[in-house]
Amino acid sequence: MNFQIAVLLGQDGVTNGAIYALLALSILLVFTVTRILLIPQGEFVTYGALTMAAIQSGHPTALAWMLLALMLIDCALDLRTMLQNGFNMLKMRWIGLKLGYALLLCVLIQTLPLAEIPMVAQALLTLGLLVPMGPIIYRLFFQPIASAPALVLLIVSIAVHVAMVGIGLLLFGPEGGRTKPFSDAGFSLGPVLLKSQTLWVILVSITLIILLFIAFERTLYGKALRAAAINRMGARLMGISPVFAGKATFAMATFIGALSGILIAPITTLYFDSGFIISLKGFVGAIIGGLASYPVAAVGALAVGLIEAFSMFWASNYKEIIVFTLIIPFLLWRSLTSRHVEEEEE
Amino acid sequence: MTAQTEKLLDVRDLHVAYGKVEALTGVSVEVREGQIVTVIGPNGAGKTTLLSAIIGILRSKGEVHFDGQLYATPDVEILVGDGLGLVPEKRELFASMSVQDNLQLGAFQRYRRGDRGYETTLAEVYSLFPRLWERRHQMAATLSGGERQMLAIGRALMGKPRLLMLDEPSLGLAPLITREIFRIFADLRRQGVSILLVEQNARAALKVADYAYVLEAGQVAMQGKAADLANDPRVIEAYLGLASKHQELLSS
Numbered sequence: 001m002n003f004q005i006a007v008l009l010g011q012d013g014v015t016n017g018a019i020y021a022l023l024a025l026s027i028l029l030v031f032t033v034t035r036i037l038l039i040p041q042g043e044f045v046t047y048g049a050l051t052m053a054a055i056q057s058g059h060p061t062a063l064a065w066m067l068l069a070l071m072l073i074d075c076a077l078d079l080r081t082m083l084q085n086g087f088n089m090l091k092m093r094w095i096g097l098k099l100g101y102a103l104l105l106c107v108l109i110q111t112l113p114l115a116e117i118p119m120v121a122q123a124l125l126t127l128g129l130l131v132p133m134g135p136i137i138y139r140l141f142f143q144p145i146a147s148a149p150a151l152v153l154l155i156v157s158i159a160v161h162v163a164m165v166g167i168g169l170l171l172f173g174p175e176g177g178r179t180k181p182f183s184d185a186g187f188s189l190g191p192v193l194l195k196s197q198t199l200w201v202i203l204v205s206i207t208l209i210i211l212l213f214i215a216f217e218r219t220l221y222g223k224a225l226r227a228a229a230i231n232r233m234g235a236r237l238m239g240i241s242p243v244f245a246g247k248a249t250f251a252m253a254t255f256i257g258a259l260s261g262i263l264i265a266p267i268t269t270l271y272f273d274s275g276f277i278i279s280l281k282g283f284v285g286a287i288i289g290g291l292a293s294y295p296v297a298a299v300g301a302l303a304v305g306l307i308e309a310f311s312m313f314w315a316s317n318y319k320e321i322i323v324f325t326l327i328i329p330f331l332l333w334r335s336l337t338s339r340h341v342e343e344e345e346e
Numbered sequence: 347m348t349a350q351t352e353k354l355l356d357v358r359d360l361h362v363a364y365g366k367v368e369a370l371t372g373v374s375v376e377v378r379e380g381q382i383v384t385v386i387g388p389n390g391a392g393k394t395t396l397l398s399a400i401i402g403i404l405r406s407k408g409e410v411h412f413d414g415q416l417y418a419t420p421d422v423e424i425l426v427g428d429g430l431g432l433v434p435e436k437r438e439l440f441a442s443m444s445v446q447d448n449l450q451l452g453a454f455q456r457y458r459r460g461d462r463g464y465e466t467t468l469a470e471v472y473s474l475f476p477r478l479w480e481r482r483h484q485m486a487a488t489l490s491g492g493e494r495q496m497l498a499i500g501r502a503l504m505g506k507p508r509l510l511m512l513d514e515p516s517l518g519l520a521p522l523i524t525r526e527i528f529r530i531f532a533d534l535r536r537q538g539v540s541i542l543l544v545e546q547n548a549r550a551a552l553k554v555a556d557y558a559y560v561l562e563a564g565q566v567a568m569q570g571k572a573a574d575l576a577n578d579p580r581v582i583e584a585y586l587g588l589a590s591k592h593q594e595l596l597s598s
Contacts, residue, residue: 085418085419220450220451220453220454220457223443223447223450223451224451224454226440226443227440227443227447227451230440230441230442230443231438231439231440231441233403233434233436233438234437234438234439234440235440235451236403236422236423236426237401237422237426237431237432237434237438237502238426238451238452238454238455238501238505239422239423239426239427239454239455239458239505240423240451240454241422241423244423
């Protein structure tokens with residue numbers, strides 16, 4: 001291997017690693033706040049990529065109908081709770097708003113010349129379709145069992161993953177999706193040509209990580225989510241409802257997933273079932289961080305990306321094996337060094 | 347505190363059951379505006395259960411009226427937003443966050459509703475508990491027991507509650523700190539905060555309160571003006587004890 005190849009592999013590794021880092025952070029975030037291991041995280045990535053691909057090819061995507069259907073179920077449940085607890089004008093207006101939003105997106109998807117609109121608008125449309133699904137998924141599948149043991153949550157999470165893969169096949173078909181790069185420019189750094197999409201991925205990832213950091217350290221809403229993760233009862237007594245925290249983290253997880261999908265769609269071809277392996281690598285990163293430390297998880301995920309890229313060069317047949325074997329020494333190390341800490345303080 | 351002031355909290359015929367065991371049977375409690383009301387009683391009488399049921403942590407049967415509104419199924423987040431605060435026995439602080447963050451989160455409901463006046467409240471809380479100001483950048487987990495209690499009370503005050511419910515605020519505290527905390531209750535009342543106080547330290551509680559309930563085996567066994575109850579022979583025998591005169595000195 002010469003220098004040039006090493007740089008190329010490193011470039012690939014960092015690009016993938018940045019995406020894994022985003023997913024690792026998202027998995028970690030959802031886990032600490034809700035105790036749910038978000039297996040469907042990868043489906044948000046493939047949905048993001050494939051929706052973007054569908055929009056770019058000018059087909060109105062059936063995803064809009066799915067959003068509308070989910071929204072209808074969600075609103076029906078809202079109405080049922082209102083029937084039990086009495087009429088509430090504010091909630092009624094909120095229901096109207098949600099339905100209006102879903103309908104508006106359906107109309108936009110059907111009428112806009114999707115292939116011709118600028119790429120930013122296409123990306124926004126994709127995010128607009130996908131992000132509301134996160135909170136609805138939480139509302140429908142996890143909110144009713146929020147206090148169940150972690151194992152039950154995991155089982156439901158796997159079920160949601162399997163269902164989403166199936167629905168993905170139905171919505172997007174078995175063909176892979178690949179989108180146009182954000183720009184065609186390339187940058188030469190000495191002898192090496194950097195792809196502009198690589199820079200996009202790295203830049204957006206770093207920006208997002210910094211934004212997440214600021215949100216959680218500086219804003220009261222971010223602190224509220226952290227508080228809900230630290231002490232659920234304490235948070236409830238401050239009026240931070242676990243439902244709110246769950247919906248907010250799921251919205252964030254879908255946003256991160258869908259955005260990751262849009263970012264890597266021009267680099268790799270994604271299929272309806274590619275999500276699992278992607279989120280599994282993010283999960284390895286999260287495990288390296290002990291499902292607790294955000295910076296370690298991000299660095300771990302980056303390492304996963306690099307190891308994957310270099311093992312592709314030496315032993316491409318074994319690249320997945322090498323990456324997933326990585327988890328074993330870390331699990332051993334974790335189980336040997338960490339003592340079991342009771343969650344309750346005092 | 348006369349009968350003309352408005353009923354802030356009016357709990358009627360409250361029943362709570364853990365499975366088949368009734369922890370509370372038909373408890374009715376009232377707190378009027380500007381009052382300090384205390385609920386005393388032995389361990390296991392249902393004092394903590396009563397507070398948890400009022401704020402909606404536990405499911406209950408009965409009526410909870412707060413600020414003139416009936417809450418058929420009390421819901422923690424809604425009641426907190428409407429101005430009811432609870433300082434639980436376990437304090438439930440955010441251990442790995444700073445003191446200042448803990449306090450700011452106390453104002454989360456206000457912040458969410460667009461009330462940005464919480465910086466003023468923060469200054470007020472700091473002037474009430476100067477110790478918290480000194481420790482504002484420390485993790486809550488590093489505080490001493492008394493400081494944690496101050497933080498728990500301060501955090502509840504950040505939400506500007508109209509009624510503050512406190513569960514065993516003197517539990518595990520040194521007598522001098524207990525006295526300091528009880529003095530703060532009187533301060534709070536002067537600022538217009540009503541207080542529902544659950545206490546084992548009956549002497550101190552009866553001293554500071556206007557009205558008192560004695561809870562025994564999930565039922566209200568006695569009630570009356572705190573000063574009257576403090577002189578009631580039955581209460582003296584069961585909860586105050588003639589021997590523990592030194593407590594009186596500490597709570598003065």
